[in-house]
Amino acid sequence: MIVPKLVRGFLDEHSDKHIDFRFHNSTGLTMDMIQGLKDRRYDVAFCSYVEQEPTIEFIPIAKQELVLIVPEGHPLESRDSIDLKETLQYPQVGFSTRSGLHRVIKKLFEKCGGHPEVVCSVEEDEAVAGLVGAGFGVAVVPRMPILDYMPVKPIQIAKPSWERNFYMATLKNVYQAPVIQAFKTYVAEHADL
Structure with a gap:
């Protein structure tokens, strides 16, 4: 950090x-x-x-990089980059409205022309990643070192373009x-x- x-x-x-x-x-x-x-x-x-x-x-x-994370064994696990529009069909773990990331991610999906089904929302990055690792869905999160030690696969977001400071x-x-x-x-x- x-x-x-x-x-x-x-x-x-x-x-x-x-x-x-x-x-x-x-x-x-x-x-x-x-x-x-x-x-x-x-x-x-x-x-x-x-x-x-x-x-x-x-x-x-x-600048803070955002990535899509998927649980091990997920159909998207083999991907290295993705258009977020391709993720709309999958259940997602989101950030609560109190999180600054909630607005950022909502704007990203607005650029995709749709909103995913959010199965649960939590406040902290690590909690979102933990729920993804447990198979609750996929999620957009900041790239953080802890992801390397969790049962998730980070995937680069190729589209839509975004920037988060x-x-x-x-x-x-x-x-x-x-x-x-x-x-x-x-x-x-x-x-x-």
Whole structure:
């Protein structure tokens, strides 16, 4: 993941100072992280972009690849790439509406001209992959290292075209300590786009 690499690089560059990072995962959901920023529980959040959040600054820091995953033994398992339109006939495991991925994936299927049958929806990437591995359906998920250790096959999405960025989010128009400003600058300069 890019975030630990950015934090490590920042700390190495500022090794002469005592800087303390505290990591919070909350539920891992973008809306919970945005609320944490607004409540001043966090100075910085790494999450999906959220529209109509005028008090939040979103800075893209990385592109995130999405893949289709299928369980072992699935008819699509032999494929290396796919047009998502070809998956409409298969039951799918989706993300709950609270997940930033829900909107992204919904837009992908709108480009295909249809919507799959979603047999269940959960919030976390790993839970979606686990349900796919157990044979509940197929799913579109971020490419993540854990997929290599699960009974699923990742398949590249050739169509429709898409792009998903991962963002650093902070509150606008509030005082931020110099170390927070320095970290934001470091992250923006070292973004993996």
